[in-house]
Amino acid sequence: MNPFLTKQRAVLKVYLLNEIERSKSYGWRYTEAIAARNADYQPTHSEIYKALHELTAEGIIKRHKQHVIEKGSGLSEVVLYSFTEDGYHKAQIYKLQVKNDLERSKRLIDSIIADNY
């Protein structure tokens, strides 16, 4: 079977890779960052963590723990993400693949509308 429209997981991974390019950030901050960028796309924490897990398993990003002093709550441990040695290069290839797939999806939607309406 040919693939259908682009999967949400792939899109989330692209948002995350772009966030990681901008700055190393705590896992839970990504949800806020992505939500702030697109009012029509509000992924859940759980979906974000699954996408981060996949990018880590694929060797594109790596986790490291750091202790931070949070105002009011004292010392706490947070998980930061950054690119692996060849992760940035892999990320650029992946982002291009997803862009091509998003464009394929738009063409597929156009042809579905032409077929049925």
Added chain:
Amino acid sequence: MNPFLTKQRAVLKVYLLNEIERSKSYGWRYTEAIAARNADYQPTHSEIYKALHELTAEGIIKRHKQHVIEKGSGLSEVVLYSFTEDGYHKAQIYKLQVKNDLERSKRLIDSIIADNY
């Protein structure tokens, strides 16, 4: 969470409703009919049957069995589908909902591309 891109199941149901509007047909003929309409979208038999089952459970279409004489293989029983009494009306409403959702998906893809590339 906001919905992501239009689900394949919804698109398949629209193709099927349009096929049923054209002619009552055997279950397995739908796969060929849909495949012939769109080279970029080739759903499997199994997906088609799930979509037919949902439309039947929703009271939009109904099944009826018929005996046909097939060349070479003699008498065989086939399952035909047609609209229920208010099925045609329900189908028009459903088709419009899916068209709106496909257009929402196109806009969402455009905003995802603008956010990330």
